[in-house]
Each structure stands twice: as structure tokens, then as C-alpha cells.
Amino acid sequence: MKDISKSVRKVDSLIKMSGEAKYVSDIKIDGMLYAKTVRSSKSKAIIKKITLPVIPEGYHIIDHTDIPGKNFVKIIFEDMPVFAEKTVSYYGEPIMLVIGEDKNIITDIISNIEIEYEEVTPLFENTNSAINYHFTKGDSNKAFKNAKKIIKDDYDTGYQEQLYIEPQGMIGYIEGEKVTLIGSIQCPYYVKNAVISILEAEEDQVRVKQAVVGGAFGGKEEFPSLMACQLAVALRKIKKPIKLIYEREEDMEVTTKRHPAWIHMEAAINDKNEIDGLTAKVAIDGGAYIGLSGVVLSRALIASTGAYTIDNIEVGGDVFLTNTVPNGAFRGFGAPQMLFAVEMFIQHIALELELDPLELRLKYLAKQGDATSTRGKFRDPIIMNDMINKGMEMSDYKNKVKKYTEQGIYKGIGMSWFLHGCGFTGSGEANHIKALVKLQKDIDDKVTILIAAVDMGQGVQTTMKKIVAQILDIPLDQVIYNKPDTDLVPDSGPTVASRTIMVVGGLVARATKQLKEKWVDGEAIIVSERYKQPEYIKWDEDNFIGDAYPAYSWGVNIVEVEVSPITYQVSLVGIWSVYDVGKAIDERIIMGQADGGILQGVGYGYLEVMKNVNGKIQHKNVTDYIIPTTGDTAPMETFLMDNPYPLGPYGAKGAGELTLVGGAPAVALAIENAINKKVKSIPVTPEYIMELMKNG
Amino acid sequence: MAKIKFTLNNKVVEIEESPTARLLDILRDKYDFVGVKEGCGEGECGACAVLINDKIVNSCIVPLGTVEGKSIVTIEGFSKTKRHEVLRESFEEEGAVQCGFCTPGMLIASESLLNTNPHPTDEEIKIGLSGNLCRCTGYNMIIKAVKSASKKGDGLW
Amino acid sequence: MKNLIPKTYAEALEMLNNDNLRILAGGTDLMIQNRSWSNMLPDFKTGTILIFNLEELKYMVQEEHFLHIGSGMTLEDIKDNELTPKLLVDALKIMASPAIRNMATIGGNIGNASPAGDSLPVLYVLNALVVLESVEAMRDVPIHDFIIGPGKKTIKQNEIIKEIKIPTNNLTIVKFDKIGGRKADAISKISFAGAAHVKNNIIQDFRVAFGAVGPTVVRKYDLESHLVGLTLDDVSLNIKEILSEYGKYIRPIDDQRSNKEYRKEVALNLLESFILSL
CATH class of the missing domain: 3.30.365.10 (Aldehyde oxidase/xanthine dehydrogenase, molybdopterin binding domain)
Structure with a gap:
């Protein structure tokens, strides 16, 4: 059998090189309207009054009053609103969408919207801790007490912007009560679950499809859920297809970035010049809402000894909220x-x-x-x-x-x-994601991989097909992978955390072996596999043990x-x-x-x-x-x-x-x-x- | 408004539009050549690159009025050529395509470079592609692909 | 709003005389400065006149006393023209990117009058003259009188930049440095142009100009004249003093691209390195 590592041609290269690949901004739907976001011009303020100009027929304002469900973007905490209500907490926070057919008229409406703010002193310092984690291993107190020398240093890191070359974008349409969102996204089910929550909709009333993704790097993990929620609310009210594409500057100003961090390290050196103990204290700037910051902090803390083993450590850190x-x-x-x-x-x-x-x-x-x-x-x-x-x-x-x-x-x-x-930190895979994958063999013996993993350039389409083809010993083109559509694929989890090949690919491999055993030529067969945590893996989420x-x-x-x-x-x-x-x-x-x-x-x-x-x-x-x-x-x-x-x-x-x-x-x-x-x-x-x- | 006549992917076209319209918008919206991408809107990333009279330009900052009488080739037009075939073979072999959003622009930049310099050195390739940002590949596979295309396509350029 | 496309240069002068129009050449600056939401027209506030295709402005001619560069020449065409002085070639090579250089014109780069315009320090050092023409008259303005502030220049509403005139010179040593945030496709934090002529160890001609360290390009004629006639050894011995004299006139600002301390220090380092290389 051939070595799986041997490279094949990526299955999506050709359509990307001919210009045929359809990214979200390339999609046009008849009767489509455009949306533009009205944003806060203050870092922290109370919205006293909003005065709208006369809105021409066919043009719409969508804000928090249009939200059927609870006004937050579902991810971990109920903290970030889909549209700001009485207050704004960062410069650029979305307040409303203006939607219509002609971009000139939309722009004109926006320039005539008056928002009266009462400014509140914004917070830019690391003083408001939203999350604090702390854990130890061994006895660092003793190590520091007995130290011959204590070495201390402070390190800091800046923002980093993902700068995917394709800016964020989403397009949606509605059929009856069912909304469909097509986006440049990493996590179709994050988007789907957030939209179900904001609309208080049924499972089958929300469909999320991936367009070709022009780079993501984490930037299209949780952020697109916000855009999807806004669009879904608008779709329910306006009942026409709507497109929301960010301009580059808008994208860079208001979308998520890598957390700036401040890290204080101390090492206890014993009389043999050995590192007997180590402490790390970490502060990360979460910005105005927590979002995924707690999970980011925990990954940082767990990496506090890097590739080394230090016996006695004490690690702690905070996610600080600021008006950014x-x-x-x-x-x-x-x-x-x-x-x-x-x-x-x-x-x-x-x-x-x-x-x-x-x-x-x-x-x-x-x-x-x-x-x-x-x-x-x-x-x-x-x-x-x-x-x-x-x-x-x-x-x-x-x-x-x-x-x-x-x-x-x-x-x-x-x-x-x-x-x-x-993969996910701690018990995330077992307790939260519970990934499910399916394979479907049709009577023509073609095998379709049904997973929610997104190809954003990293080659998922090719590698998943290779795994299946190699196990079944069939040609690559007998295996089908389509871009995820939540109406068709099960929730195999988000495309994040270096989990796709190891976890999802592992499940796909197991499912393929199952299929191989059950294989009968010319017969339709569906197999599935769900993630099971290896028994020996134990994780105490509260104490980081x-x-x-x-x-x-x-x-x-x-x-x-x-x-x-x-x-x-x-x-x-x-x-x-x-x-x-x-x-x-x-x-x-x-x-x-x-x-x-x-x-x-x-x-x-x-x-x-x-x-x-x-x-x-x-x-x-x-x-x-x-x-x-x-x-x-x-x-x-x-x-x-x-x-x-x-x-x-x-x-x-x-x-x-x-x-x-x-x-x-x-x-x-x-x-x-x-x-x-x-x-x-x-x-x-x-x-x-x-x-x-x-x-x- | 003005009538602007030009050649677009080898077809003569005429359009009545404002001369200050962005060429990018005209190509994407009026002619549906959506292989031409908008990445930054300020001529910095190269995703919107097209050829005007065989030379690379960023269509997001080209006023339509400047293309009167010129020949424009987008990725859709270029992809039907033998040169594109050689380039795409090399891009595939070297693994130069990841998310693909910069790829049409990279291919246009490669064509523009090879047009004036059929056998560029690595350094010349870097200069030729320096206005096309890619966030996925780290560029080396793209540089190798252009180099390999220039060898395989010897005589084409 | 009028957006006019003249067929001839004469027609362009007429149009400029009749209306308040913004001159639009390759668009590489103005299309960005005035851009709107995608798929909307740029918002120029006034009418425009599109001169990019005027063949009459695309020429380079060497005459006895001057090299004439038509304002419609693109940076790429000038870079590849054998008449172009090496100093200018060196600057054009590392300006922006090929796609920009294919559209950006020399007239536009001057007309934009950005403190970070990379061709400007070179044109200052080469004592370039900007030739302005209207239906009424033609006049030559030294580049340092033409640009009076960021985006501000002494051009009348009905005038157009017809060409750039570069006097012939015997500068034998030239140096251009562009310090950007990255190796290509960048706006300068600092740019430096230096040119000199040294004969028998004595400085015959010495010119330096700095970009992006003040509202306009910094070139100090009086300081230069102090160096002419000195031996290279004299200059090396007095380098600290020369740098400190120049330091008085290099007053950069902090912005998103760099800070004033860095700009000043590096500007003087580049000057020092140029002088010591003579």
C-alpha cells in the first residue's frame, strides 16, 4: 500500500486558479439587498437618543428591537449583544443595520442618522478582571522559599490581526420561516446554534452553508456568528435576500484579533543553579466582551512551561475587560x-x-x-x-x-x-462538542464524507478524501466531499484547535473502516462515528488538573x-x-x-x-x-x-x-x-x- | 457618464458609465468577472489585479475612464491561455494554492512578470510579486512555481 | 458632476480653464483618498479631468541643459527608460509595487505632494523644475517652491503639470534609501536621497534630501554649501557637527507608522553613512 504522506494534487486548486471558485462576495441572488452596519463612535457611552431620517420605501433599519430571542451572540457566555441596546462598550460596536437595494441611498440614510450619546469614562487599563484562573503543580512556594536566587522578568506581546485576504462576509435568504446563511466561516454549527438562539427558531428553520473561504486563521471562528445573527434577524423581518460584506478597514477595526498579553515570570534558582520553581502571571486584554477569551487564557496558562518540565510551578492569569x-x-x-x-x-x-x-x-x-x-x-x-x-x-x-x-x-x-x-482544551471534545461524522455510500459506490469541517485553504477536502480513499483502496475521485451545509452534514465540531485531522479525520477513518466491513457493491450504506474520549484521559476543569x-x-x-x-x-x-x-x-x-x-x-x-x-x-x-x-x-x-x-x-x-x-x-x-x-x-x-x- | 470602449478578454465592449467608476466594480458587477477579487480596496493587496495592455494593475484603483482603447484581461480570460496552463501546472505541483483568494492576482502578476522577463531570478520573482499579499503560503511555494513555469514554458513568453 | 476625458492636451487646458476640475492621472492616490463603499463611485466632491491617456504627456527627451520628463509618464516607464538618472531609477525600483508603478505617474506623485512621496527627495536633490501650463502661460517652478505643505502646492486652478525638467549635472555618487515597514509595498517612514561629486578628494557638489521627516521634503542648501570645497578628511573629522546641524531641521512626527525619535535618528544615520561613503 502506498504511503499516505505522498502528495496528491489538491482537489480545489483548479477552480481557484481559473477564478471560478465562488467566495461569498461573488454570490448574487435575485432581488438581493445590501446591508451596512451603523456603529458606535464612542468607546463607552449611554445611548440617549437615536434620530432617524425619513426612511424611503424599500429601505430598512434593523436593531435590537427586532430580535425575537435573547440579545446575545451564543458562544460561551451571554455577554456580547447582537445589536447594542442602551449602552455601547467599544468604538465600532454595532448598533443597527441599514438595508436596501441602492448603496448610495443606504449611505445617505446612514449619514443622516443622529445618535446622541452620554459618554462614560472608558476603561483601557487591565483592572476589570472577568475571568481568573490559577493552578499549581508540585510545591512552588517551597521552591521560592528555599531559592538561592529569584530571577524575574516581564514580557509583553501586541495585537495580531489575522488579515485573511478575503474580508468577512455573509449572505442570507429566507424561504417561509427557514433562514439560510452562506458565509465565509470556519464553524457552520457555531453559526447555526447562534442563529437558532437569536431567532428562538427550531433546528430545521436554520440552515448554514459554507462559501469558499478566503483564509480564516481563527478570525472566522466566532466572529461570523455575530454577522449571521444580525442578518437572520433582518431576513425574518424583510424577507428578501441580503448581503453583508465588510470593507477592509471595517474588518480590521471591528473584528476579533489576537489578545495583547502581559506576562510576568519568576524562577526560583536553587544552590545547584537549577530551576526549582517557576511562576507565571498572565494578563490578556479581552476587549469589551469575554467571547472565547477564557479559553484563550487557559491555553496560554497550560503552555506556561513550554516544551520543558519544571516540577514546581504556580500559574495564574486574568482576562481583563477593556472598552476596546x-x-x-x-x-x-x-x-x-x-x-x-x-x-x-x-x-x-x-x-x-x-x-x-x-x-x-x-x-x-x-x-x-x-x-x-x-x-x-x-x-x-x-x-x-x-x-x-x-x-x-x-x-x-x-x-x-x-x-x-x-x-x-x-x-x-x-x-x-x-x-x-x-484539539480542544480539557474536556471540550467529550463534554461540549461530541463530534459526529457520517459516510454515505450510494448505489454507484461513491462515498460522500459528511462532516462540518471547513476547507479554508488548509486542504481538508484533499486530506479527508485521501484518508477515505486509502482505507477503502478506491480512487480519490470516488470519494466526495462537499462544502458543509448543516442540512446535510452532522455536527463534527468547529474547524479549529488543530483538531480537524486528528479528531474529525480520526472519526472519518474509523467510519471508513466500518464501511469497509459492511461494504456491498451497489448497495447504499450509511455509517457514523461519534467521538469517545480515551478512558485514560481525565481532566478536572475547575482545578486544571x-x-x-x-x-x-x-x-x-x-x-x-x-x-x-x-x-x-x-x-x-x-x-x-x-x-x-x-x-x-x-x-x-x-x-x-x-x-x-x-x-x-x-x-x-x-x-x-x-x-x-x-x-x-x-x-x-x-x-x-x-x-x-x-x-x-x-x-x-x-x-x-x-x-x-x-x-x-x-x-x-x-x-x-x-x-x-x-x-x-x-x-x-x-x-x-x-x-x-x-x-x-x-x-x-x-x-x-x-x-x-x-x-x- | 461617458461611453468607454475597450477590449475585455479579447472581446470589444462599450459601456456607458462614469469615468471615475472603479474598474474592479465594472468587471465584477457589469461583466460578472468575479474571479477578480476585492481584498483591500486601496491597491495594496493585489487580489484585484488584471492586465491592461499586458501589464499588471490593481483594478480597485483604476478609474474606468483610463481604459479607453485598451485591452483588459482578467483571470477568466487569462485562464484560457496556454501560459495559464503552464502556470497552473506549476502552481499545483508546488502547492502554491491554499485559500485561493490571492491566487488570481498572483497568476496575473506572474504573467505580467514573465511577459517582460521570461527567465526571472528568485530575486526578480520576489520583486514581480511584491504587490500581491498572501497570508497562507509564506510565498516560497509560489516563488518556486513561477520559477518552474518559466522553465517549462520556455518560449511561451 | 462633470468627469471629462480630453482627447488632446490642448483640450485638457481648455477644460481646466472652464471648470473647477480635479486632475486625475493614474488614480493610484486619488482613487484611494476618495473611495466609497465598494461598487459605489468614488466621492471626488468636484468634477474630474482624466488625463492618463494623453499621449502628448508621455515623453522623455534629453536636451542640452535639461532632461524633460512628461508628467504622464508612469513610474514603471521612467524606471525602464535609459535616459533616467540612476538616482531616480534607484528610487522608482523600490517604490510601491509593479501594479502601482504601471498606473502611477510622475506628475501625480508630485501633484499629490505627500511628505512620504518617494520620488520627491530625489527630485529635490536633482534640482528638478516643475513645468506648469495653462491656456494663458507656461512657467517653471523649482520643486521646493512648488510643494508648500502636505498636499499643498503652488498650482493654479487652470494649470496642469506638463513636465519635469531635470538639469544636467555631474553628480557621480548617488544614493537612495527608503525605510518602510517592510521590504516592498510600503509607505516610507523615512526616505533619503543623496548625491555628490568629489574630485581630488575635495567635495565639488553635495546634496541631500529627506522625505517623511517633516511636512515637506527637507533639503538645506546653506548646509550643503558649507561642505563644498572641503576635503573628505575634513568632512569625516567634522561629521558630528554636520549631523547636529542637520538635526536642527529634521523634525519628524509620531504617527501609526513610526515615531519621531526613530525617524530622526535613522535620518541622521543615513546621512552619516552617505557622507562616510564618499
Whole structure:
């Protein structure tokens, strides 16, 4: 049997290259109206009065008074309203939609809407904690009490914008009582459940379909539910097809971003110069509403020892609410912030103790059987030693790091080690998602994969088909995967958290084996599989004790840079990566994830600046928010290890996020190596480098 | 309003519209060439790229009035050519397509580059594609694909 | 609202004389500045005149004392023209992106008068003259008199930028630096143009200009004249003083792209590096 990793042509490339692929903004429906959002111009205020102009016939205002259900976007908490009612809590918060046929008239109506606010002093500081988590492992108190030395450092990370090239969009229509929403989305069932809630509708009155998705990176995880709820409310009232597409600036100002974070680390050093204890205190800025911030925080906290095993730790953190745009899901989901802090801190500990950083890091590198940060267990083989050696060999790391440490060279090389927990944190899969997948074989022996997993460029259509075709030993084109439509596919869960191949793909593989056993030529057969948590996985959600994830993917990133002593600009020279994703279902697809992920992670580390001033995003277009271009990228070499995970399909684990999370510390360490100054903040901009070189 | 006459994907067309209309809107809305994408609306991302007289432009900031008498090729027109076939083979083989939203623009940029420089170096490819943002691929697979197309399509450009 | 497309240059001058019209060339700045919701017309507030297709404005001619560049020349065409001075080629190569350079015109870049317009420091250093024409008259204005503030210039309502005149020179050393947020497709945080002529170790001609460090391009003729006649060794010895003199006139601001400390420091670093490379 052929090796599943051997690459095939992606099944959706051709229609994307001919321009035929239909993204949501390309869809036209007869009689379609356009919607535009009226937004708060204040960061925090009470809405005193809204004066509307005369609304011409055929034009509509939709606001909170039109909502049949309870006014919130269903995700975890009942906190974020679909339309603001009496108060607004951030600049850009949606208040109403103006809907009609002619965009000129809509624009004219909007410019004549008067909203009278009573301003309230907005909060931009981290003082209003909405969520606080705390956990321990071992006895860190004792470690700190007995410490010979305590090393402390503070790290901070900025916003990151997903900047999918296709802005957010949704289109909807209504047939009788049934609303259908077609969107650029990652999670069809998140959208469906939110719409059911806002409409107080029946299950069969809401249908959600995925359009071709032009990039997402977490940005289309929870945010589209807000747009869908607004549109659904409008559809029920107006009963005509409506299209809501964001302009780029609108998208960048009001959609979710990666949480800025502030991380305080302390290490207790004993008299043998060992790290006896570690504490981490984390603050993330949730923005105006909690959304997914608690889950983001927990992933950050669980990553507090990175790829290392430290016996005594105490970890805590808060989600702070501020009057700024709500932050949310972004590839890595809290881990990139924490891994940056961990990787810098261990380097800084070594410098402080005058130890060889590589030796110190190797000493604490996690091994199979070690206890995780939450007192769970690394059950599967950890092959990081081989991976580190491979990475160092590929990049000539050891020679370079030594050479570049000399003054006046302005070249640097940095290496990050990291892991990423695959799938939902804790008991999410078992208790909340309970994924269900189906396979349907028709009388012509074609097999349709029925899952809610979305292809947003990462290749789900191709990899899922490969899994089924390989197990059944049939040609790829005998397997059908259509973009998810909640009327046709069961809820296999959202397309997030590096769970799609490992969890959904695992279920698809099991279902396929079932189908293989039951296979009779020419007969229609349906099989299904539902997620069952392995018995040995135990998780105490309240106390953060146990196995936070069923499996971990591992990685090594090495980045080489040059820093100009004249302009302080950073040039990427080379990037090397080694990954353990269990087993690649398609090697070229994983390589694509690797290249794209690391550039997004490295960009986060040195290039991508986004700030808000008094609650207003300052970098709100593609000109001011700098993502890498072809001119900024560097040659990349990636090596994939085979380390099959027993419960993943063909041994596959998560891969999508892993390729991003180590990028920032690798580039930051490289810059540190080049300028011989401690880097404690990302992005490491030329402005910051100048400050470090002059004063730091 | 003015009558503007031009060639669109090898067909002569005439339209009566405001000369300041964005070419992008005309292509997508009046001619239904929706393969031309809007990514940023300010000429920065390249998703809306089309060829005017064989050279790449960002149609989101091209005033319609400037295309009088010119020849415009969108991805829909370009995809029917032998050059596109060579490029798409290479893009597929190298894995240069992920979400696909930047892809039509990338192909137009590649064509524009190869038109003036049939055998570009890596550095020249980077410059040629520098106005086309991609958030999925990290660019290297795209750069390799253009390089490989320039070899395979030797003589085509 | 009138949006006019003249067939000839003469017709364009007539139209400008008759109506209050915004001149629209390649549109790469104005279409962005005035954009509306997608699939709506840009909101220009006044009528426009579209001059991009006027062949009469697309020329480059070298005459005895001047290189003449028609205002309708695109940046890409100028970049590829063998008459173009190296300093200007160096700047055009790293400006914006190919798609922008194919539409953006030199006349537009000057007319836009952005403090971050990358061709401007080069044109300052080359002592470029802006040739303005109306139905009544034609006049030459030195570029530093033409641009008087961000977006502000001394052009009359009925005038058009006909061409740019670059005096012939014997500058042998030229340098252009653009410091953007990324390697391509970026708006400058700082740009620097330097040009000099050195003979027998003595500076014969010295010119530098900085973009994006003030409301208009900074070029200090008096400071330059102090350096002419000095030996390279003199200049190296006095580098701190020269930098501090220039420092008085480099007064950048904080904005979303950078901060004033960085802009000033790097502007002076670029100057120092240019001087020491002579």
C-alpha cells in the first residue's frame, strides 16, 4: 500500500486558479439587498437618543428591537449583544443595520442618522478582571522559599490581526420561516446554534452553508456568528435576500484579533543553579466582551512551561475587560504569547546564571512520561532531541550562534522549542462538542464524507478524501466531499484547535473502516462515528488538573536574521523547521502549512504592529498594518518526523497551529543574538531595536 | 457618464458609465468577472489585479475612464491561455494554492512578470510579486512555481 | 458632476480653464483618498479631468541643459527608460509595487505632494523644475517652491503639470534609501536621497534630501554649501557637527507608522553613512 504522506494534487486548486471558485462576495441572488452596519463612535457611552431620517420605501433599519430571542451572540457566555441596546462598550460596536437595494441611498440614510450619546469614562487599563484562573503543580512556594536566587522578568506581546485576504462576509435568504446563511466561516454549527438562539427558531428553520473561504486563521471562528445573527434577524423581518460584506478597514477595526498579553515570570534558582520553581502571571486584554477569551487564557496558562518540565510551578492569569474591540480566536489561541515569554525567559535565566543556554534548555526538555504543567502525563514518545539535532544540523546553528554573539556582526540566529496541544482544551471534545461524522455510500459506490469541517485553504477536502480513499483502496475521485451545509452534514465540531485531522479525520477513518466491513457493491450504506474520549484521559476543569490534551505535536524553529545598525531593520536570512505532527496525511499540504504558519508567526514576532489609541485601532488597513510580502520572506527548509499517534488517522496529530506558535520566539532570539540585548516585547520593531541598542 | 470602449478578454465592449467608476466594480458587477477579487480596496493587496495592455494593475484603483482603447484581461480570460496552463501546472505541483483568494492576482502578476522577463531570478520573482499579499503560503511555494513555469514554458513568453 | 476625458492636451487646458476640475492621472492616490463603499463611485466632491491617456504627456527627451520628463509618464516607464538618472531609477525600483508603478505617474506623485512621496527627495536633490501650463502661460517652478505643505502646492486652478525638467549635472555618487515597514509595498517612514561629486578628494557638489521627516521634503542648501570645497578628511573629522546641524531641521512626527525619535535618528544615520561613503 502506498504511503499516505505522498502528495496528491489538491482537489480545489483548479477552480481557484481559473477564478471560478465562488467566495461569498461573488454570490448574487435575485432581488438581493445590501446591508451596512451603523456603529458606535464612542468607546463607552449611554445611548440617549437615536434620530432617524425619513426612511424611503424599500429601505430598512434593523436593531435590537427586532430580535425575537435573547440579545446575545451564543458562544460561551451571554455577554456580547447582537445589536447594542442602551449602552455601547467599544468604538465600532454595532448598533443597527441599514438595508436596501441602492448603496448610495443606504449611505445617505446612514449619514443622516443622529445618535446622541452620554459618554462614560472608558476603561483601557487591565483592572476589570472577568475571568481568573490559577493552578499549581508540585510545591512552588517551597521552591521560592528555599531559592538561592529569584530571577524575574516581564514580557509583553501586541495585537495580531489575522488579515485573511478575503474580508468577512455573509449572505442570507429566507424561504417561509427557514433562514439560510452562506458565509465565509470556519464553524457552520457555531453559526447555526447562534442563529437558532437569536431567532428562538427550531433546528430545521436554520440552515448554514459554507462559501469558499478566503483564509480564516481563527478570525472566522466566532466572529461570523455575530454577522449571521444580525442578518437572520433582518431576513425574518424583510424577507428578501441580503448581503453583508465588510470593507477592509471595517474588518480590521471591528473584528476579533489576537489578545495583547502581559506576562510576568519568576524562577526560583536553587544552590545547584537549577530551576526549582517557576511562576507565571498572565494578563490578556479581552476587549469589551469575554467571547472565547477564557479559553484563550487557559491555553496560554497550560503552555506556561513550554516544551520543558519544571516540577514546581504556580500559574495564574486574568482576562481583563477593556472598552476596546473584542479579541478572539487566532491560530495558536493563547500559546504564541506564552511560548514567546517562556522561550525568552529560559534564555534570560541562562544569561543571568552565566550558563550555556542550550545546555540549560536541554536539561529541562520534556520527556515521555513526564508530568505536564497540569499534572497530566506525556504518554507518547517525545522525539525532541532528534528534532533539535536535526534542526541544528540543517541550520549550522551551533557555529552561527557562537560566531554571531561577538559584537559588531549584527547577524543573529534563534531557536525555539515548543509543543501544541491538539484539539480542544480539557474536556471540550467529550463534554461540549461530541463530534459526529457520517459516510454515505450510494448505489454507484461513491462515498460522500459528511462532516462540518471547513476547507479554508488548509486542504481538508484533499486530506479527508485521501484518508477515505486509502482505507477503502478506491480512487480519490470516488470519494466526495462537499462544502458543509448543516442540512446535510452532522455536527463534527468547529474547524479549529488543530483538531480537524486528528479528531474529525480520526472519526472519518474509523467510519471508513466500518464501511469497509459492511461494504456491498451497489448497495447504499450509511455509517457514523461519534467521538469517545480515551478512558485514560481525565481532566478536572475547575482545578486544571489532568490531561489538558489527548496528544501534543512538537516543533523546532530556527530563524536567522541580519539587523542593520544604520536603520535597525531586520532582514530574514533563513528559516529552518522540524516538526512532529505524528504523520503527514499529505506532505505537501503540511509543507504549505509550515511555510505559511511560520511566516505568520515570525511576522508576529518582528513586523506586525497593531495598536489602539483610546480604543481606536490605528493600523486599520493593509498599508499601515504590515504583513510580510515576497520581499520579506526567506528561504525555508522544513523536515517532518514520523512519530505516529495511535489514535490519529494513520498516526496524524494536529499541525495547523503548531507551525505558527514558535515563530515569534525564534525571530526574537535571533534578534537578541544579533544585537546582544534582551528582547522582552514583540513585535521587535526597528523602533524597539533602536531603543535597545541605544539604551537597553 | 461617458461611453468607454475597450477590449475585455479579447472581446470589444462599450459601456456607458462614469469615468471615475472603479474598474474592479465594472468587471465584477457589469461583466460578472468575479474571479477578480476585492481584498483591500486601496491597491495594496493585489487580489484585484488584471492586465491592461499586458501589464499588471490593481483594478480597485483604476478609474474606468483610463481604459479607453485598451485591452483588459482578467483571470477568466487569462485562464484560457496556454501560459495559464503552464502556470497552473506549476502552481499545483508546488502547492502554491491554499485559500485561493490571492491566487488570481498572483497568476496575473506572474504573467505580467514573465511577459517582460521570461527567465526571472528568485530575486526578480520576489520583486514581480511584491504587490500581491498572501497570508497562507509564506510565498516560497509560489516563488518556486513561477520559477518552474518559466522553465517549462520556455518560449511561451 | 462633470468627469471629462480630453482627447488632446490642448483640450485638457481648455477644460481646466472652464471648470473647477480635479486632475486625475493614474488614480493610484486619488482613487484611494476618495473611495466609497465598494461598487459605489468614488466621492471626488468636484468634477474630474482624466488625463492618463494623453499621449502628448508621455515623453522623455534629453536636451542640452535639461532632461524633460512628461508628467504622464508612469513610474514603471521612467524606471525602464535609459535616459533616467540612476538616482531616480534607484528610487522608482523600490517604490510601491509593479501594479502601482504601471498606473502611477510622475506628475501625480508630485501633484499629490505627500511628505512620504518617494520620488520627491530625489527630485529635490536633482534640482528638478516643475513645468506648469495653462491656456494663458507656461512657467517653471523649482520643486521646493512648488510643494508648500502636505498636499499643498503652488498650482493654479487652470494649470496642469506638463513636465519635469531635470538639469544636467555631474553628480557621480548617488544614493537612495527608503525605510518602510517592510521590504516592498510600503509607505516610507523615512526616505533619503543623496548625491555628490568629489574630485581630488575635495567635495565639488553635495546634496541631500529627506522625505517623511517633516511636512515637506527637507533639503538645506546653506548646509550643503558649507561642505563644498572641503576635503573628505575634513568632512569625516567634522561629521558630528554636520549631523547636529542637520538635526536642527529634521523634525519628524509620531504617527501609526513610526515615531519621531526613530525617524530622526535613522535620518541622521543615513546621512552619516552617505557622507562616510564618499
